[in-house]
Amino acid sequence: MQTYGVIGAIVVLGLLGLLGAFALNKALTITYSTPDKLKTYESGVDPVGEGWAQVHIRYYLFAYLYVIFAVDAVYLFPWATVFASVGVASLIEMFVFLAFVTVGLLYAYRKGVLSWT
Structure with missing residues (x-):
């Protein structure tokens, strides 16, 4: 105690x-x-109009692509460093994971998000 x-x-x-x-x-x-200190101010632009604006769906797809690549990196690099000690079951699981990543990339490609590359 x-x-x-x-x-x-x-x-x-x-x-x-x-x-x-x-x-x-x-x-x-x-x-x-x-009054100037109490006014809303963001990114160097004084607020004009309403505080709500629509965002193009393309930006959500960019975020989706980022998540795909970030998650891919988070799981692939550590897995590659310990691959020899984890065995064949881990190899199968990684191919399943990569299949899901590939499906995500194909979805983004079909939506035209990758046309800027």
């Missing part, structure tokens, strides 16, 4: 330090609220 007490004391001291830092920041910060 003594070890848990030490851990609890460290957690409490850490939280007190965090809250103290936030309180010190709040106490030392000087703010002047003006």
